[in-house]
Amino acid sequence: MxxxxxxxxxxxxxxxxxxxxxxxxxxxxxxxxxGGKWKLPIINSICNGNKRFRDIERSIPGITTRMLSKDLKEMEANQLVKRTVLPTSPVTVEYTATDYCRSFGDIILEMIKWGKQHRERVIRTPAKS
Amino acid sequence: MxxxxxxxxxxxxxxxxxxxxxxxxxxxxxxxxxGGKWKLPIINSICNGNKRFRDIERSIPGITTRMLSKDLKEMEANQLVKRTVLPTSPVTVEYTATDYCRSFGDIILEMIKWGKQHRERVIRTPAKS
DNA sequence: GTAACCAGTATAACGAAGTATACCAGTATG
DNA sequence: CATACTGGTATACTTCGTTATACTGGTTAC
Structure with a gap:
């Protein structure tokens, strides 16, 4: 054996x-x-100009506080987003995309292109043998 | 430009x-x-020339028969791979990538490139700057 | 003073994804 | 006859991502 x-x-x-x-x-x-359900929407939201936690949360329908918090932490650890605490009177937190995150642009572009083609293809092709 | x-x-x-x-x-x-843990490695393996079930299985460390079988079925349904049964004496099965699947090649290459850079970066950078 | 905003955390539970292990029928090899 | 190969299936189990719900401490506005 x-x-x-x-x-x-x-x-x-x-x-x-x-x-x-x-x-x-x-x-x-x-x-x-x-991977996962929310990371790309989060990247998208932040690249779209949302910086504050609650703003990002509100911009992504269906996401929970917990998932946003968890994913933001992971993405910060992976250096995709930068978290900045501002010393305003009630402390505010800003999330911004890093250049490194934007280096994902090529992949995101390719995937968007592919995803659109795929959707068209699947809609047009009912079944295949 | x-x-x-x-x-x-x-x-x-x-x-x-x-x-x-x-x-x-x-x-x-x-x-x-x-998505999932194995689909891209499977695509990669097939595009690398592996056609037979057990060959693909052996080329991907850690994968189980069950996952390979399950993912190949899904990928066949999504028209990413073609499954051909050959009438050899013990019937053999060939999996090949479709043109459609190969249209994913650019994404895979980009992701491999990015993944390698990412690994280097995360290993080299203990905390962020 | 109480209501609502901010940036989250805590806890529990669900369900899908993945793992482990065994097994099948058929064919060839020694 | 036993063993090992082929291409998988079956069953049970575990892990992990995701959801749901509630809560915290601090701050501003009414």
């Missing part, structure tokens, strides 16, 4: 070229960063 | 209030189609 496992492992290792694993990891990183 | 055009387009896409809703929908469509 040990031999069996070992042989299987050897086969696995031999079957995958070296950099493939790295590419899969990179892909999954990117998926993780923009 | 290419960059200028691109930047202008990005700005339009990210900042235009009118098409915002449609674009977020398109984005979420794209995320839905390629």
């Amino acid at each position: 040990e031999d069996k496992k070992r042989l299987k492992l050897i086969k696995e290792v031999l079957a995958s070229p070296r950099n493939q694993k790295e590419e899969v990891m990179a892909l999954q990183d990117a998926i993780y960063v923009i | 290419e960059d200028k055009k691109r930047l202008k387009l990005i700005k339009e896409v990210l900042a235009s209030p009118r098409n915002q809703k449609e674009e977020v929908m398109a984005l979420q469509d794209a995320i839905y189609v390629i």
